[in-house]
Amino acid sequence: MKQKNRQVELSYYGLYLQKYLIENHPDKSSDKDFMAVREDLAADTFEQARLVGYSVEGAQELAMKALLQGLHFSEFRTVIDILENEFGTNVPAEKVRRLALVLLPRLKETFSGYPLSDDFALSSEYDSLYSELSGTIAVYLDEHGI
Incomplete structure (x- = not known):
């Protein structure tokens, strides 16, 4: 063969x-x-x-x-940004990507409550989403660790 x-x-x-x-x-x-x-x-x-x-x-x-087109807003990148910005002292840089992949399915419901689009990160609702995700991630990290 x-x-x-x-x-x-x-x-x-x-x-x-x-x-x-x-x-x-x-x-x-x-x-x-x-x-x-x-x-x-x-x-x-x-x-x-x-x-x-x-x-x-x-x-x-x-x-x-x-x-x-349609790819500018990234749920994955948003989770990574939150992990780096809000939890960077607790989450080692080498674990951020892997943790984001674990968290993403758990955050789908939160994301579904917002009108996500290419320019969503520029909207007034982005701060609300960011805060809600940060809280959910904090609870997850408290319950499960890193």
Whole structure:
């Protein structure tokens, strides 16, 4: 039986998206179909923008906007920020990511009570969410430790 060595080639957009998802949306970082659709959309957006006269920089801006649409607000990144900002003296840096992954399913109900969108972190409701999450995380850490 012959085994073929196959390399998966990702474009600039694919590599950028993969890194972004790992850092901000780890639940989506292994979804190859999702990433392929976004990668194609960004490349097509860039191409179409160039064809209608956008500069390279303008076309790139539109492509990146298409690539990351709906991904700017990250529940995972919010939990990490809270752990680092509010519990940094109690939670060692090397445990933050792992703890955030454990906490995230427990915080879904809290997140569901807010209208999350790309610009949610800029809204007045963000502070309320941040406070509510901080309290829930504090209770979890008191009950379970780190």
